[in-house]
Amino acid sequence: MLNLYTVTLLMTGGTNSKFQYSVTFYPQDKFDRVAVLQATIPKSFYTVRRNLNTFTLTEGLDEVVITIPIGNYSRKSLQDTLQTILNESSPHNISYSIFWPTSKQPNTDI
Secondary structure, eight states, X not given: OOOHHHHHHHEXXXXXXXXXXXXXXXXXXXXXXXXXXXXXXXXXXXXXXXTSSEEEEEXXXXXXXXXXXXXXXXXHHHHHHHHHHXXXXXXXXXXXXXXXXXXXXXXXXX
């Protein structure tokens, strides 16, 4: 099974929303079509990749490296994960909250 991150890395052309992907078959296979039986494509998703999943939180003179687990996140799951990690890692026990625009505010999330 391929996740969106894997498909994005292996796509042969196009964009993230309209792409081509080559399927390799064994010589004995006589297929000329592929059916997608199930797909989950959230409205907003954020891919946190290996080696691109850390940043430094600075509170006064204290610094701590924040590491977000690798994976694909919906907006809500990224919010919950990041808020929890920030609150657990805060050197000065600062309480962090993450908010998204309301329905009446512009959403610059592309």
